[in-house]
Amino acid sequence: MTQGAWLCLLAPLGGAWAITVMGDSISRRTAAWISTISVFTAFAGALVSFVALLRKGAEERETMTTAWTWLSTGSFDVGLSLLIDPLSVTMMLIVSGVGGLIVLYSVGYMEGDPEERRYFAYMSFFVFSMLLLVQAGNFLILLVGWGLVGLASYLLIGFWHNRPEAVAAAKKAFIMNAFGDATMALAFFVLIWQTGTLEFAPAFAGAADLSSTALNLVALGLLGGAVAKSAQIPLHTWLPDAMEGPTPVSALIHAATMVTAGVYLIVRAHPIFELAPSIQDLAAGLGAITLLVAGLVALVQTDIKRVIAYSTMSQIGYMFLAVGLGAYSNGMFHLMTHAFFKALLFMAAGLVIHHLAGEQDIRKMGGVRRIMPRTYIAFLIGSLALVGIPPLSGFFSKDSILAAALASGGYGQVLFAFGLVGALLTGLYTFRLFFIVFRGEPSPLVEEHAHGHHGEGPWTMTVPVAVLTLLAVIGGWIQIAGLWHYFGDWLHDVAEPLVEPTVTQDYIASALAVGLGLAGMAIAWIFYAAPRRRPLPRLAAARDILEHKFYFDELYDAVFYKPAVWISAQGKRFVEDPLIGGSITGVTSGARRAGGALGEAQTGYLRTYALAIAGGVAVLIVVFVAVQ
Amino acid sequence: MRGPDVSWYLIVSAILFSIGVLGVILRRSPLIVLLSLEIMLNAANLALISFARLHGDHDGQIFALAVMAVAASEVVVGLGLIVAVARRKLVLDVDRFRVLRG
Amino acid sequence: MGDILVWAIWILAAGACLGSGIAVVSFGNPFFSALALIGNLASLAVLFLLASAEFLAAAQVLVYAGAVMVMFLFVIAYLGGRADTPFEGGPSWVSAGAVVAATALLVEIVVVIGLKAGDALSREADIERSFGSPAEIGRLFLTDHLLAFEITSIVLLVAAIGGVILGTKTRDEDELDRLGESA
Numbered sequence: 001m002t003q004g005a006w007l008c009l010l011a012p013l014g015g016a017w018a019i020t021v022m023g024d025s026i027s028r029r030t031a032a033w034i035s036t037i038s039v040f041t042a043f044a045g046a047l048v049s050f051v052a053l054l055r056k057g058a059e060e061r062e063t064m065t066t067a068w069t070w071l072s073t074g075s076f077d078v079g080l081s082l083l084i085d086p087l088s089v090t091m092m093l094i095v096s097g098v099g100g101l102i103v104l105y106s107v108g109y110m111e112g113d114p115e116e117r118r119y120f121a122y123m124s125f126f127v128f129s130m131l132l133l134v135q136a137g138n139f140l141i142l143l144v145g146w147g148l149v150g151l152a153s154y155l156l157i158g159f160w161h162n163r164p165e166a167v168a169a170a171k172k173a174f175i176m177n178a179f180g181d182a183t184m185a186l187a188f189f190v191l192i193w194q195t196g197t198l199e200f201a202p203a204f205a206g207a208a209d210l211s212s213t214a215l216n217l218v219a220l221g222l223l224g225g226a227v228a229k230s231a232q233i234p235l236h237t238w239l240p241d242a243m244e245g246p247t248p249v250s251a252l253i254h255a256a257t258m259v260t261a262g263v264y265l266i267v268r269a270h271p272i273f274e275l276a277p278s279i280q281d282l283a284a285g286l287g288a289i290t291l292l293v294a295g296l297v298a299l300v301q302t303d304i305k306r307v308i309a310y311s312t313m314s315q316i317g318y319m320f321l322a323v324g325l326g327a328y329s330n331g332m333f334h335l336m337t338h339a340f341f342k343a344l345l346f347m348a349a350g351l352v353i354h355h356l357a358g359e360q361d362i363r364k365m366g367g368v369r370r371i372m373p374r375t376y377i378a379f380l381i382g383s384l385a386l387v388g389i390p391p392l393s394g395f396f397s398k399d400s401i402l403a404a405a406l407a408s409g410g411y412g413q414v415l416f417a418f419g420l421v422g423a424l425l426t427g428l429y430t431f432r433l434f435f436i437v438f439r440g441e442p443s444p445l446v447e448e449h450a451h452g453h454h455g456e457g458p459w460t461m462t463v464p465v466a467v468l469t470l471l472a473v474i475g476g477w478i479q480i481a482g483l484w485h486y487f488g489d490w491l492h493d494v495a496e497p498l499v500e501p502t503v504t505q506d507y508i509a510s511a512l513a514v515g516l517g518l519a520g521m522a523i524a525w526i527f528y529a530a531p532r533r534r535p536l537p538r539l540a541a542a543r544d545i546l547e548h549k550f551y552f553d554e555l556y557d558a559v560f561y562k563p564a565v566w567i568s569a570q571g572k573r574f575v576e577d578p579l580i581g582g583s584i585t586g587v588t589s590g591a592r593r594a595g596g597a598l599g600e601a602q603t604g605y606l607r608t609y610a611l612a613i614a615g616g617v618a619v620l621i622v623v624f625v626a627v628q
Numbered sequence: 629m630r631g632p633d634v635s636w637y638l639i640v641s642a643i644l645f646s647i648g649v650l651g652v653i654l655r656r657s658p659l660i661v662l663l664s665l666e667i668m669l670n671a672a673n674l675a676l677i678s679f680a681r682l683h684g685d686h687d688g689q690i691f692a693l694a695v696m697a698v699a700a701s702e703v704v705v706g707l708g709l710i711v712a713v714a715r716r717k718l719v720l721d722v723d724r725f726r727v728l729r730g
Numbered sequence: 731m732g733d734i735l736v737w738a739i740w741i742l743a744a745g746a747c748l749g750s751g752i753a754v755v756s757f758g759n760p761f762f763s764a765l766a767l768i769g770n771l772a773s774l775a776v777l778f779l780l781a782s783a784e785f786l787a788a789a790q791v792l793v794y795a796g797a798v799m800v801m802f803l804f805v806i807a808y809l810g811g812r813a814d815t816p817f818e819g820g821p822s823w824v825s826a827g828a829v830v831a832a833t834a835l836l837v838e839i840v841v842v843i844g845l846k847a848g849d850a851l852s853r854e855a856d857i858e859r860s861f862g863s864p865a866e867i868g869r870l871f872l873t874d875h876l877l878a879f880e881i882t883s884i885v886l887l888v889a890a891i892g893g894v895i896l897g898t899k900t901r902d903e904d905e906l907d908r909l910g911e912s913a
Contacts, residue, residue: 604729606722607824611653614831621838631736631780635843635851640744640777642839644751646832651755653828659760659806663767666798667751670774673786681781684855686866689783690875693867696793697882701889703798707805708896714809715899 002065004048005084008092009131011041016124019117028116032107035120039103039127043096050089061086061493064137071140078198081137087494090332091134091264098256098339099127101464105347106248108460109354119159119246126152130257134264139188139198142265146184146225149258150177156253157245169241176238180228187221190214204271212276219276222269223283230262230316232290237552239313243305247350250305255312255346256339263319263335267328270495274326281411284324288418291317293550295425299432300546303360304349307433311386312342314422318401321419325412326498327404329488333479334397336487340475341385341394344468348379351457351465352437356449362433367442371450374462376438378469383434385472387427387517393476395514398423400479400501403509407501416509423513427520435529637678644671656722658713662706669699740780746773760809764802771795782857785864 015038019031026034053061066081082088103123110116129152133145151174158170188198194214195206207215226232231239231254242254253259266273266283273280291314298310315338322331352368352375353360369376385394402423405416442450479487488497501509548554603609648671651664673692680688714720746769753766771794778787843851860866871879 602729604726605824606725607653607656607828611824611827611831614649614653614835615827618831618834618838621835621842625838625842630733631740633852634854636740636744637777637781638843638851639840640747642836642843643748645839646836647748647751647755649832649835650828653831654825655755657760659802659809660755660763663754663760663763663802666767666794667754667770670771670794673790674774674777677778677781677783677786680783680862681857682851682854684857684861686862686870687875689786689862689867690870690878692783692786693789694878694882696789697886700793700798701885703801704889704893705896707801708893711805711808712896720809 002049002063002082002084004045004052005065005082005092005135006045006067008042008045008049008096009082009128009135011038011045012096012124012127012131014038016121016128019121019124023117026117029107031117031120032110035124036100036103036107038124039096039100042127042131043093043100046089046092046096049084050093053084053086053089066137075196076192076198078138078140080141082135082141083137083200084135085494086490087264087267087332088134090336090491092131094336094339095127095130095134095257098343098468099130099252101467102248102252102256102343102347103127105251105350105461105464106246108458109248109350110246111458115159119156122152122155122159123248123252126156126253126258130261133261138200139191139203142268143181143184143188146229146261147181149261150174150181150229153177153242153253153258156249157242159245159249163244165241166244169238169244173238173242176235177228180225180235183221183224183228185221187218187225190218190221200268204269207272207275210275215272215276216279219269219273219279220282222265222272223279223286226262226265226283226320227286228262229265230259230320231313232262232286232317232320233293234552236290236294236313237549237556240301240306240309240549243303243309247305247346247353250309251343251346251350254309255342259312259316260319260335260339263316263323263331266320266323267332267495270323270326270328273323274498280324280326282324284321284411284415287317287320287322287324288415288422289317290314291321291422292418292425295422295429297546297549298429299425300543302363304353304362304365304433304437305346305360307362307429308342308345308349311345311426311430312338314426315342315386318398318419318422321415322401322404325404325408325415327401328495328497329485329491330397330400330404330497332491332495333476333487334394334401337385337393337397337472337475340468341382341392341472344378344382344465344472345386347461347465347468348375348382351375351378351461354457354461356445359445362436364445365437365443366440367438367446369438370442371446375457375465378465379434379438381469381472383430386430387521388423388513389517390510390514391473391477393472393474395510396476396479399506399510399513402513403501403506404497404499406505406509407499412499420512420516424516424520427517428524429520431521431524432528435524439529634678634682637681638675641671641675641678644668644674658706658710658720658722661722662703662710665706666699666703669695736780739776743773743776743780746770747777760806761803764799764806767802768795768799771799781862783862785862785867788864 012035015035018038019026019034022031053063062083062085064081064083066079068080069077070080071078103120106119106123110119113119126149129145129148131145133142133149136142136145154170154174157173158167160166191203191207192198194210195203197203197206207218210218224235228235239254239259243250245253273283294310294314294317298307298314301307301310315334319331319334319338322328322334352365352372355372355375356365356368359365381392385392388394388398390396402416402419405412405419408415479485545551645668648664648666648668651667652661655661655664673695676688676692676695678688680686680692710720718724750766750770750773754763754770757763757766771790775787775790775795778784778790
C-alpha cells in the first residue's frame with residue numbers, strides 16, 4: 001500500500017523531470033503523452049492504496065510512511081512522510097483521476113502550441129505538488145506542497161507569457177497566495193512554539209493544552225491560507241483573473257483541485273478548528289458570504305470562463321460553509337462531485353472555445369447547440385448537476401450541506417438562508433450562461449465556425465468529457481441521505497462530523513434547494529431563452545456594483561497597491577539613490593581618490609625612498625626601546 | 629681594557645652612521661651615494677667589532693668580515709651600473725631616474 | 731702613561747674618522763670624496779686595532795682601502811668630468827627630512843647607549859692575547875662559521891659575474907661608438 005502511495009506521488013514528478021531533461025529531443029506529442037501516462041500511473045497508485053485501505057478494518061485505516069528525516073534541529077524533527085488514510089486517499093483519487101482526464105484533454109486542446117512541452121511538464125509538476133500536499137504526513141510537508149502548488153499555478157496561469165494580462169494575473173495569484181502562505185507559516189510557528197511538533201497527531205494532542213489565544217492564532221493562520229488558496233472573500237480577486245491560463249488549467253487547478261486545498265486543510269486540521277470554535281464559525285461565515293457575492297457577480301459576466309470561475313468560488317463557499325459547521329464528510333462529498341461537474345463544465349466550455357477558435361465572449365456566441373450537439377448535452381448535464389437537480393451528483397452533495405446547516409442551531413440557520421439564496425442564484429447564472437451560449441439562433445461567429453475539423457473535437461478531448469459527464473451523473477449515488485452513506489462512513493474516523501441532520505431536515509433542505517434552483521432556471525428562461533424575452537431590468541446602480549465585482553479590486557488597489565508603489569518610490573528617492581547608490585559610487589570614487597593620494601608617495605626619486613627607510617628605522621628604534 | 633670603553637666606540641659608530649645617512653639622502657651623484665653607503669657599512673662594522681670586544685666573542689668579527697665581503701660585491705655591482713649609465717651618455721644625477729614614478 | 735697614549739691615539743683616530751666622513755659627504759669633487767674615504771678607512775683600521783681586532787684591521791686596509799677604493803678611483807677616472815654634481819636642487823623637504831632622520835637616529839642611539847644600556851657596556855670580558863688574531867678567525871671560519879664562509883664566497887662569485895655582465899658592451903652600444911668615431 002505504501003508503494004502505491006509513493007508511486008502515486010512520484011510518477012508525475014518523474015514525468016515532469018523526464019520532459020524537462022529531454023527537452024527538445026522529444027517531440028511535443030511525446031511530451032504530452034509522457035505527462036498523461038504519468039498522471040494515470042499516479043491514479044493507478046492511488047487505486048492500489050485505496051483498495052489496500054478498504055481491506056483493512058475501519059480502525060486501522062491510517063498508515064504513515066516516512067522516507068527519511070528531512071529536518072532536524074534541536075528538539076524538532078520533521079520527516080519526509082506520507083500519511084495514507086481515507087481522507088488523503090480520497091483526495092489522491094480525485095486529483096490523479098480527474099487530473100489524468102484533464103491532462104488527456106490537454107493533449108487535444110494544446111495541440112499545435114509551440115511550447116507544449118513546457119505546458120505538460122508544468123502540468124505533471126502540478127499534479128505532483130498537489131499529491132504531495134494531500135499526502136503530506138505532517139504540516140511542514142503540507143506547506144511544501146502548498147507552496148509548490150502555488151508555484152505551479154503561477155507558471156500555468158502565465159503560460160502564455162507573451163500576453164501581459166496573463167503575466168499580471170499570474171503575479172496577482174501568486175502574491176495573494178503568498179499572503180495566505182505567510183499566515184500559515186505564522187500558524188505553524190505558533191504550533192511549534194507551543195507544542196514543539198508539526199506532526200498531525202502529536203500537534204492535535206498538544207493543542208488541547210494551549211491557551212485560547214494561541215489556538216485562535218493558529219486556526220486563524222490556517223484559515224488565512226485556506227481562504228487565499230480557495231479564493232474566498234477577502235482573498236478571492238485572483239481567481240477570475242486566473243482564467244487567462246489555458247482552459248484545461250482552469251479546469252484542473254481552479255476548479256477541481258488546487259482551490260479545494262483550503263477545504264482539505266480545514267478538514268485535516270479540524271481538531272485545531274474545533275478547539276477554536278469562533279474561527280471555525282468565521283470560516284463558515286466567509287463561505288456563506290462568498291457564495292452569495294460570487295453568485296451575484298456571476299450574473300453579469302460576459303466571459304464564459306469567468307462565469308464558471310465565479311461559480312467555482314461560490315461552490316467552494318458551500319464547502320467552507322460545510323466544514324465551518326463541522327460537516328466534514330459533506331464538505332468533502334461536495335468537493336468530489338464539484339470536481340466532476342465543474343471540470344466537465346470547463347472542458348465543455350473549452351470544446352466550445354476551441355471550436356470557435358479561441359473566442360470566449362458569450363455575447364458573440366449563440367445557438368452553439370446547432371453545431372455542437374454533444375457538447376450541448378454535456379454542458380446541460382454539468383449545469384444541472386451544478387444547480388443540484390436530482391438525480392445528478394450535485395443534488396446529493398449540496399443538499400447534504402444545506403441540511404447540515406439547518407441542523408446547526410441559530411447561526412447555522414442564518415447560513416442556511418444564505419445557502420438557499422445561493423441555490424437560486426446558481427440556477428440563475430448557470431442557465432443564463434447555458435441559454436446565451438447554446439440556445440437560440442446561431443450568431444454570426446458561430447456560423448463562421450459551423451464546420452470545424454474533427455467534429456466537435458479530437459477523441460482526446462471528447463472522451464474525458466464523456467467520462468466526466470457520466471461521473472457527474474452517478475457520482476452522487478454513493479451517499480444518498482436516508483438510504484446509505486458510504487462516503488460518510490469512509491471518512492468517519494478521520495473527521496467525525498459535528499452535526500448529524502435528521503431525515504426531516506434533509507428533506508426540507510432538499511425540497512427548498514431544488515425548488516429554488518428550478519426557480520432560478522425559470523427566471524433565466526424568462527430573460528434569456530423564452531421566445532418573447534422580457535428585457536432585462538435596468539437597475540443601473542446594482543449593475544454597476546456587480547460589474548465592478550463589488551469594487552474589491554479597486555479597494556485593494558487603493559489600500560495595498562498604490563501605497564506600496566508610493567512607499568517604494570519614496571524609498572528609491574531617499575534611500576536607494578542617495579544612500580545605497582551613493583555609497584557605492586562613493587566607495588568607488590573614494591577608493592580612486594585614496595589610490596591617487598597614495599600614489600603620490602611613489603615619487604620616483606631615489607632619495608625620498610632612502611629617506612623613508614631612514615625615517616622608518618628611526619621610528620622602529622623608538623618602538624623597540626620603548627617596548628624593551 | 630685600556631683606553632675608552634666600548635660605549636665610546638659605539639658613539640663614534642653612531643655618529644659615523646648618521647653622517648653616512650646624510651650623505652645617502654642629500655647627495656645627488658650616485659658615486660657619492662655609494663661612498664656614503666660605504667661609510668654606513670663601516671660604521672656598522674665598528675659597532676660589531678666593539679661588541680665582539682665586549683663579549684669576548686669572535687662572532688662579531690666574523691660577521692664584520694662577511695659584511696666587508698658583501699660590501700665589496702655591492703660596490704662592484706653599483707659601479708657597474710654607474711658605468712653602464714655613463715656609457716649611455718645619461719647625466720649622473722639620482723634625481724633624473726624617475727621612471728618608476730607612481 | 732700607556733693609558734694616556736692609548737687615549738690619545740684613540741681620540742686622534744676617532745677624530746680623523748669623523749672628519750674624513752664629513753669630508754666624504756660634503757666635497758663636490760668625487761675624487762676628493764674618494765680620497766677622504768680612504769682616510770676614513772685607515773682611521774677605522776686604527777680603531778679596530780685598539781679594539782683587539784687585528785685581523786680585521788688588516789683586512790680592512792687590504793680589501794677596503796686597497797681593492798674597493800682602487801675600483802672607485804678607476805671609475806672616477808673613467809668618468810672624468812661627468813662625475814661632478816652640484817649639491818643643490820631636488821626637493822628641499824627631502825633635505826630637511828634627511829637631517830631630521832639622521833639626527834633622530836643619532837639621538838636615539840646615544841640615548842640607548844647612555845641611558846638604557848646601563849652597566850652592560852662597562853663590563854668587558856677578559857680576553858687572551860690571541861683574541862682577534864688571524865689564527866682564531868681562521869679557525870672559526872673553518873669550524874663554527876663554515877657556512878657563512880662558503881656563502882660569502884658564492885656572493886663574491888655572483889658579484890664578479892654581475893660585474894662582468896654589466897661591463898660588456900651591447901651590440902647597439904658598439905655600433906653607436908663606432909658611429910661616433912667615424913663621424
